[in-house]
Amino acid sequence: MKGNAVYKGAYNRCLDYLADMTIDEKLPSTSELASRLAVSRTTARSVLVSLTSAGVLRLDEIGHSLQRAPEAGDYFPEKQTMSAAAAVERRFMEWILQGDFRAGQLLNSSELARQFGTSTTTIREYLTHFHHFGLIERRPNSAWVFRGITADFAEEVYEVREMFEMRSASHLIQMPKSAPCWRELAEIEAQHHDILADIDVRYKEFPALDERLHRLVHDASRNRYVIEFYNIASAIFHYTYQWNRDDEKERNTRALKQHLVYIAGLRNRDMHAVNASLKSHLDSARTTLMKSIELGPFKVTGTPAITS
Amino acid sequence: MKGNAVYKGAYNRCLDYLADMTIDEKLPSTSELASRLAVSRTTARSVLVSLTSAGVLRLDEIGHSLQRAPEAGDYFPEKQTMSAAAAVERRFMEWILQGDFRAGQLLNSSELARQFGTSTTTIREYLTHFHHFGLIERRPNSAWVFRGITADFAEEVYEVREMFEMRSASHLIQMPKSAPCWRELAEIEAQHHDILADIDVRYKEFPALDERLHRLVHDASRNRYVIEFYNIASAIFHYTYQWNRDDEKERNTRALKQHLVYIAGLRNRDMHAVNASLKSHLDSARTTLMKSIELGPFKVTGTPAITS
DNA sequence: TCTCTGTCTCTTATATACATAAGACAGTTG
DNA sequence: CAACTGTCTTATGTATATAAGAGACAGAGA
Incomplete structure (x- = not known):
């Protein structure tokens, strides 16, 4: 069992x-x-x-x-080293990613259990958990509704993200010079320079670095809601990142440069510079996500990034 | 079943x-x-x-x-008209309220199921859901940890609440004059005057009105994360409100007056006034919560407000 | 005495069972 | 033919069953 x-x-x-x-x-x-x-x-x-x-x-x-x-x-x-719950999470995200669910679609747990090859218990547990991503809504005694990765969704995620990251950044710049985050930030900055120096080959390393930087900032808030929200948001970004590969190198290059300005602001403890650079960085990130949403998910059959 | x-x-x-x-x-x-x-x-x-x-x-x-x-x-x-899940939620909150759980305490689902008289399935579902309140942490393949309603917890909730409500208020004051929220706000304002006029008798009506006002503001954000956060936070406030009944009438009177200043700011669409009045109101609300936490939960055996 | 190991007990994760609730369908009546 | 009703099918919510996993305990060896 x-x-x-x-x-x-x-x-x-x-x-x-x-x-x-x-x-x-x-x-x-x-x-x-x-x-x-x-x-x-x-x-x-x-x-x-x-x-x-x-x-x-x-x-x-x-x-x-x-x-x-x-x-x-x-x-x-x-594959076999993943718990049933983790396996469901991955498959579910892949379905969303591949556009197998449309906005407004009703999901029912027995059907999903059948298709995913698990029990309804596992599906239910996952759906309840996932509800907090804001992508699924529950109709008691009835089905679940997939709300869809829509423009509204992106606006709402980014509205919160911006508030939270600005607040977290203000916590970060008040950290004493001896705090370990400054060392970590310096390493992240160095990695940015390394990747930029060899961008043609290494531009695909950007998402992992992006995650590392923004997580460092959010963690500085020491606020469980802020950190939990970033966990959720970053999972969403991780999956939707796949939707649009146009101009990937150019976008990543621009983002790396924006990061460097942002990092400089943090290191100088200059909140004005931080706010301005963060805002412009998040604005372009949001625009990218919006564009992905317009384009819609593409079928990823065979793309190793998904199945591995 | x-x-x-x-x-x-x-x-x-x-x-x-x-x-x-x-x-x-x-x-x-x-x-x-x-x-x-x-x-x-x-x-x-x-x-x-x-x-x-x-x-x-x-x-x-x-x-x-x-x-x-x-x-x-x-x-x-x-009682019988509540689903098992709802019944568990209420009992769980009552346990927290009565101090039956201490911070750092390990909770295990079989034990809870036995004590609550339900199945582990229901307990698990509830614990997963409740995890997002930030009050419970999961140890995979092991027990759950109750983190406790501590000063840290209060700080974190209020930090987020302040950000969210200020943002929501800024959405609210941009609503067109014809939006239904203005009518609702006027009604709420009138109720404040009614209660203040008869405060000795009606001061206990404050919590419900407080909830109504703040929910109106949060709803104006039209952001699922903001609204969901307020759902959770308001449940916590509802339960912790019981912890400290000292000076209840005085505190409620002061809060009602602060609300009136806040409402006036909203109606004048004066964001500066809104920010200032909201900040001072939330500061006193936080102080109240902090004080409750210092005092700790009291045994509420027989208090009709809890069991009814 | 300390640590290591085998054994035993209890819990969690997951599957299955099943009564209640929702909704589809078709026949019926006005 | 439009709405109402009885019947039937399927799904949800919850309890129970059970294998996998965690940890306690006591005896054994160093």
């Missing part, structure tokens, strides 16, 4: 760990292994047993030791 | 409806009755059947007619 994704994930992580060991080396205690794999001793234990029967480990009087180096074929497929 | 709270609620609402009818009067069609009771025809139908066997209605060739006036004893107790 309960999937064994935890076990499979731990199994894979254990293989990674074994890769750094030499043949015949003895393994640490189950307690230590368990905490290294971030699971309970119970799970660590069953991983040891199966690795032994797979011939990777050997068990003798002194305990488990490495028998042979792990190979690619020993791993469980990554 | 599924409770029949919908049926019982509809049954009670139907009794209310029948109270306005005269003996022997014929009932409307099931479709019309169903939409009046806000349920499906199926449910309306079973209400008719049971009201008939209870002797309130009579069925003959021409259909159902009123046989006798409904009495207080015909109603289902209000």
Whole structure:
């Protein structure tokens, strides 16, 4: 009834760990292994047993030791290491991304359960959770409604995002010079320069860096609502980013440059400069999202970025 | 397996409806009755059947007619008209309110299910939902942690509330003169004067009016995140309001007067006045909440405001 | 004494079961 | 033919069942 994704994930992580060991080396205690794999001793234990029967480990009087180096074929497929809930989240987002749902469409949990190959329990749990993204509405005793990624949606997300990030930035610039965020910010800034210097090749690294910078700022708010909102928004951005790949390099270049102005403002603790640069950066980000929405989702069949 | 709270609620609402009818009067069609009771025809139908066997209605060739006036004893107790989920929400809030949970305490769903007399499914659904209040944190594959209504919590809620309400107010004052919100605002203002004129008796009406005013403002934002936040925050305020009854009349009087200044600012579409008055009002509201938190929850056993 | 290990108990995550509620359909009546 | 009604099908809300996973405990070895 309960999937064994935890076990499979731990199994894979254990293989990674074994890769750094030499043949015949003895393994640490189950307690230590368990905490290294971030699971309970119970799970660590069953991983040891199966690795032994797979011939990777050997068990003798002194305990488990490495028998042979792990190979690619020993791993469980990554898909199986996701819990049912996580798998539903990913599939659901992909459906939205691919335009399989239209705005206003009614979703019903039994149908979704059938199509996603899980139970209604899991679907329900996910739909309740997802409700907070603002994309789904509940009709009690009836179906759910998909509200759609529309222009309204984008306006509302960006309105909140702008308020929250400005506020967070004002917290950030009040941090003492010794706070770790300044070091992190310096690293982020350096990465911007690195990528810009080799933009033709590395422009695809922008989204991850963008996420890192904005998360640093939001985290400075130390406000659970602000941080939670950014978690949600960044998941949405992550998925919708795929919708429009026109001029990707140019857009990313422009955004990187805007970031540098923004970062300079933060480092100078100049709130006016911060507000101005952040506003113009978010305005172009919003425009990009709006354009993606106008274009609508494209079919992504075969795009490795989605399925991997 | 599924409770029949919908049926019982509809049954009670139907009794209310029948109270306005005269003996022997014929009932409307099931479709019309169903939409009046806000349920499906199926449910309306079973209400008719049971009201008939209870002797309130009579069925003959021409259909159902009123046989006798409904009495207080015909109603289902209000508790039974709440869905299991709603009942859990109320009980959970009461537990928090009464200090049955301490900050940092671990909650586990089986235990809660036992104590609340429901299934773990319902508890889980509720905990997931409640997670977004920022009061509960999830440890995957393990227990939940109650973070507590602490000073930090109050600061974070009020920080967001202030941002959201100022923004919403700026939307409100841009509404055309013909928008229905101005009429509603005028009514709210009049109610303030009414209550102030008879404050010794009516000061307890303040919380409901407070909720009405602030909701009106938040709704003007037409932003789902802002409105959803206020839904959550107002539930928290509703429950924590009970924590501190010292100087209740004085506090409410002061707040009513602050509201009037705020309302005047809104009606004059004077954003400066709005910002200033809102800020000072929210500051005193926050101070009140902070004080309640310092005092901590009191045992409310027997307080009718909670159990009714 | 400390840590490690095997065993046992209890919880969580998920699937399934099932009564209530919603809504579709078709026959009926005015 | 338009609205109303009875019947039927399907879905939701909630309880229960169960495998996977977490952690407690006590005995064993250093």
